[in-house]
Amino acid sequence: MRNLRVVWIIWLREVKRYLREKIRIITSLTMPALYLFVLGKGLGSSMAMRGAPPGFDFRQFLFPGILGMTVLMTAIFAAISIVWDREFGFLKEVMVAPVPRWTITLGKGLGGSTVAMMQGVIMLLLAPTIGINLTPAIVAQVVPLLFLVAFSITSMGIVVAARMKTMEGFQMIMNFFLMPMLFLSGAIFSLKNAPGWMSFLSKFDPLTYGVDALRGIMLPEMQPLHSISFNVVVVAFFSTVMIGLAVFAFNRQD
Amino acid sequence: MESIISVDSLTRHFGDLQAVKGVSFDIKKGELFGFLGPNGAGKSTTISMLCTLLKPTSGSATLNNYSIVNQQNKVRASIGLVFQDPSLDDRLTAFENLQFHGIIYGMNRASVAGRAKEVLKLVELYDRRNELVKTFSGGMKRRLEIARGLMHFPKILFLDEPTLGLDPQTRNHIWSYLHKLRVEEQITVFLTTHYMDEAENCDRIAVIDHGEIIALDTPAALKDRLGGDVVRIKTTDNESAITELKERFGLDAVAEDSFLRFEVLLGETFVPRLMRDFTGHITSITVHEPTLDDVFLSLTGRAIRSESTDGVDRMKAQARMYGARRPH
Structure with missing residues (x-):
């Protein structure tokens, strides 16, 4: 009970900080919106997808990928905020508390996931503008899935952040994690006709399964790679492994 | 307790x-x-x-x-x-x-x-x-x-x-x-x-x-350990003053920059005696009750003050005054 209260207060801090930075909420939506409306429209009209049904809109194909991208970015940023906390001293306050470390890791993981999910939900509201109907059934499936994907990525981010002492490593994170994860996930282009090495690598990217599941829920006619339940199981498995590693990495801090 | x-x-x-x-x-x-x-x-x-x-x-x-x-x-x-x-x-x-x-x-x-x-x-x-x-x-x-x-x-x-x-x-x-x-x-x-x-x-x-x-x-x-008040004098010839303070008054004076420092009981009554009996030429004299600065000085032979405002210290001080801010 006491430990759960600790998880709750760490979660609450993350959510409060997010909600207080209205400007950041807006500005971090501009990138996915640019991808969707500018890149999506431009690429869509300059190419015709092979085997695409009549009336196919590339932006619709792209949309689940953009949701995944939004969650990916927000979740990584949320996890990396541990490094800010370390640089600005607040982490010390948390680390000297007489509580088991896993409560800190779990609170941070759940907090970051909640924030990333909320950011994803804001993007989701744009679906009708490109002709995707948001039925209650779709929303009821998409929102928990966004949370699950966010949780797997936040946990992975914590594993990395537990080792980082300064923000100088941030560019490295962008180059070695964020962008490859995004490109390999099938968020922006279909993996169906991708070369062998690429589809091989994409199998290790949790976002692949997240995006595929989102696509399966929102656009079943686009024939996802795997079934929704298979995707969910893989993401859940990845989450479990990552939060375990995060707890381990954080426990080893002195 | x-x-x-x-x-x-x-x-x-x-x-x-x-x-x-x-x-x-x-x-x-x-x-x-x-x-x-x-x-x-x-x-x-x-x-x-x-x-x-x-x-x-x-x-x-x-x-x-x-x-x-x-x-x-x-x-x-x-x-x-x-x-x-x-x-x-x-x-x-x-x-x-x-x-x-x-x-x-x-x-x-x-x-x-x-x-x-x-x-x-x-x-x-x-x-x-x-x-x-x-x-x-x-x-x-x-x-x-x-x-x-x-x-x-x-x-x-x-x-x-x-x-x-x-x-x-x-x-x-x-x-x-x-x-x-x-x-x-x-x-x-x-x-x-x-x-x-x-x-x-x-x-x-x-x-x-x-x-x-x-x-x-x-x-x-x-402060009591210092054995009285702290007196600092400046003379025209500090070296012979040290000898005279030792021989005539039984005091161990220490050179400190251009001053001589020593501790003596009841400094305020000692100064008139010093003025009367000292044969050298005193140009300046101060008497004060001992502070912890003096204690530190006599324990370590150096002042704490000179080390207390180094660069790191000032930086820390500034960071605290203005409050560290997170960039957006």
Whole structure:
């Protein structure tokens, strides 16, 4: 009970900080919106997808990928905020508390996931503008899935952040994690006709399964790679492994 | 009175550097105990070990009867900490910072609310409890950190350089809160400082230099050790003056820049005698009651002041005054 209260207060801090930075909420939506409306429209009209049904809109194909991208970015940023906390001293306050470390890791993981999910939900509201109907059934499936994907990525981010002492490593994170994860996930282009090495690598990217599941829920006619339940199981498995590693990495801090 | 902190030959090495070389001391319940020494003397290292932030290389200590070596969580629950560097979340309000602290120290929500009100009133921040910490001045942040350190009813409050970088008026304020909380909270206070004038507020002081405690006593007793008032004279020939002071007056004078310094009982009556009997030519003379500066000087042969405003110190001070801000 006491430990759960600790998880709750760490979660609450993350959510409060997010909600207080209205400007950041807006500005971090501009990138996915640019991808969707500018890149999506431009690429869509300059190419015709092979085997695409009549009336196919590339932006619709792209949309689940953009949701995944939004969650990916927000979740990584949320996890990396541990490094800010370390640089600005607040982490010390948390680390000297007489509580088991896993409560800190779990609170941070759940907090970051909640924030990333909320950011994803804001993007989701744009679906009708490109002709995707948001039925209650779709929303009821998409929102928990966004949370699950966010949780797997936040946990992975914590594993990395537990080792980082300064923000100088941030560019490295962008180059070695964020962008490859995004490109390999099938968020922006279909993996169906991708070369062998690429589809091989994409199998290790949790976002692949997240995006595929989102696509399966929102656009079943686009024939996802795997079934929704298979995707969910893989993401859940990845989450479990990552939060375990995060707890381990954080426990080893002195 | 029983001891609340017992330290036994505590040692810490960093590679070849011996930061703390086997210090031992006891602190009694309710005491206001000061650790005094220049930067790099081992103050922060010792305090970090007592707070279980750093493992000792050897030696042991108990706080509130819990061992710092193998009962870390019990020690942590018994102590409140005010770090040298700021550690508040400036995107949260004053109350939210206290609430966060209370919960991670195992309090429930109901007791958090009541206790937060008490400690905020103690440091006179209750009216600003719902304002974001980033709007606070350096002094207000310090006060809030002290309030936070008290949230979970600790037995001992540790403060590492609590007044570093604050202006003199704010420093006086902080001290008045520290005196007040001793009465209201009946708590033991352990602080480090390199401000000599502030150390006078302590019940007892340990003077630490090069990782060793070189004196431990009340401020009054430390000053009494000097054997009287401190006299500084300037003469036209300091070297023969040293000889004459030794032979005629039995005083051991030490050259200090262009001055000679010595200690003598009842300085105000000694000066007229000196003027009458001294054969050399005195150009300047000052007499003052001994301060802890003089104590430190006579113990170590150097002044603490000259080391107290190095670059790092100023940087830390600035960071605290302006408040470290997170970029967006």
